[in-house]
Amino acid sequence: MTFITPLILFLKNSHSVRKALTPGLISSLFMSVLFILVRKVPPVCKHMPSFEENECTFDWREVEIGMFLLSIIVIKNRASVSAEQMITSTLMYTKLASAVLFYRLDPRFAIGYCLLCVFRLWLLPDYFVDGPEELTYFSDTTLQESLEEDKRVTWVVLFYTTWSPHCHSVSPVFSELSNEYATKYLKFAKIDIGKYSKAAKTYGVSASTMSHQLPTIIVFEDGKAVDWRPMLGSNKKFVKYVFTEENIKRDFGMNKLYDESLAKCKKFKKGKKEE
Template sequence: MQTELISLDPEKQKKNRNKPNLYRKCQVLTFSATNETNQHMRCPASSTDKHLAVSYHTKRRDVHYLLKPSSSSQTPTNSQPLHDPFETRKHKKMEKKREGGGGGALERTSQIVSDPYYFLHFMAFFSYLPIRASAAPHTSHRLFDRELQAFLAFLMFSAIKMVREETWEAFVADSLLYAKIFLIGVSLVMDYRVGIWFCVIFSVVYLLAQQPAFSKLGTAKKLTPMQLEDLLSDGTTTKYWLIEFYACSSSKCVRSSRCFPELSITYSNSLLSFGTIDLGLFPNAASKFGISLAGGMSQLPTYILYEKGVEVHRFPDFYVDAAPSLPVTKKLLCQHFELDRLLLDYINGS
C-alpha cells in the first residue's frame, strides 16, 4: 500500500489550522517503534476519509505522523516517514558548505599547509628562530630593538594593505614581500652572511613555487579558444560574453583572480555570460584575440566584451605594449564594461 504521510507537529498544525483538508480530527495513538514490530491502528473517522495516526518515541525526539491511505489501496502497510523539509534544507546547506571547503579561515589554513608556495615560505621564516637563538650575546640587545621596530613596521604596512587591497591574494602577496624585506634587514644586523642566506632561500622559493590563484570560477565557464569561437559564431547563445584571458604564471593575474568569479556570480544572467581562457595553456591563440604575451605578459589579464559575436570593449586598450595602469578591481571592471547597465537591461527585458 502506498501512503501519504502528513506531519502532525503542533507548530505546523497551528499554521495550517485553517486548512481542513490537510488535517482531520483523529485520535493519535502512541506506540514504541522497534525494528521487530510496527503497530498500525485506525483512528475513528468517516468511511470516506480514513486516516492512520501514529506517534513513536525515540531517544532523540518524538515524531508524529498521520498516515493517509492512497485511493488505490485498502490495507495499511509499513511505511517510511517523510523527511522534514526544514531538516532537508539544513542538510543541503551543510552539504554545500562541505563541498565549498568550509569556512574561509579553515580553507585558508588548509591551503597554507598543503600548497608548496605557502609551506616553503613558512619554513623559511621559521628557520629564523634557531638562527636567532645562536646569536652572540653582545648583539642580542641591539638586535631585539631592530626586531621590534621591524615587527611594528610590518604590522602597520599590513594593516594599510588590508584596507586598500580588494582580494586576499593581493594582500598575501604584499604582506609576504614586506616580511621578506624586514627579515633580511634584521638578519643583516645580526650577520651579513645570514642576510645573504635568506636572500638565497627566497630566490629559490621564487623559482620553485608560485603563488596559487583563486581556484573557484563562480558562474563563469572555463573555455578553450576553439570553444569560444564556436560560442561567438553560434547565434543561440547569450547576447553578451565577457571573457577573461589570463595566465597562472602572471602575478597580476593571480592578484586579481578573485574579482572575475565574484563578478560572474553578481551579474551573470541569460543576457550576459562569463568565460575564462588560460593563455598559459594556449599561447598561440593570443594573437587571434589581439593580445601580446611579450614583455612578461604585461597585457594580462585582458578582458573582452563581445556583443553578438563582435568585440565591443576591452581592458586594457588595444595596444601591443599596453598594460593596466591601475590594479584590476571589481569596481574598475564594472565601470569599464557598464555591467550595471547590462543588468538593468536584463531586468527591464530589453
C-alpha cells in the first residue's frame, strides 16, 4: 500500500507532466539514491562501515528508516496539486533520510553529503522546463492598464511569488488551464507580487512569508474583481484552498466563463460584419 499510493498520485497528475526533466532534477534524483548506491553497489559497499556481517546489506535500522520515509512521502503528497510538486517533495524527504542514514555510518559522511546537496542546489537548482502556455506576465502598471483597456475581456490572474513552493506547485496547473480555456475574451495572466508590491497592496494580496494568500487567483470582469481564492472565512481569516485543476474549474466556473467568452466572440464578430 505504501508504494501504491504514490503511484496513484503520480498517475492522477501525470497529465500535467509535459515538461522535461532538467539537469537539476536529474542530479537531485542521483543525490536521493546515493546512499542506496554506496550501500548496495560493489566494490564501494565493501569499504563502507556496516552493522551486519555482509557489508552490502541493509541492516534493520536502515530498513526501518526507509519504511518511515515512504510513509512520510505518502502523507505529504496527499495534498499535491501537480506531479511536479509530488516529485520535488519526494526527492527532498529522500535526501533528508539519506543524510540521517549517512550520519549513522559516520558523521563525516553526513557533513560531506549535506555540503554536496547544498552545492548541487546552488549550481543546479530544482525546476522543470516550462511547457506551452497561454499566459500574459503583468507588472503592477500593465495589469491595471489591461483591465481598463478592454472591459469585455475576462481576466484570470494568478498572484504569486518566486520564493513560495505553493506558488511553484500551482504554476503548471495554471498553465494547463490557460492552454485549455484561453480565448480572445478569456485571458490568463500571472503577476509576481514579490517583485511588484504595489499590485499586492492594490488588490489586497499579502506577499509576506507568513501569508495564507499565496498563491491567489482573482477573476476580473468589466475591470473589477468578481471572484477569488482563497476566500475569507467567518472568522475573518483566509480559508485554506487546494489549487487542483478540478477545484479551480469547479469553483471558478471555468466552463461557464469559456462558454461566455465564445458567445462574446460570435457576438462581436457578427457586429463587425453588420457594420
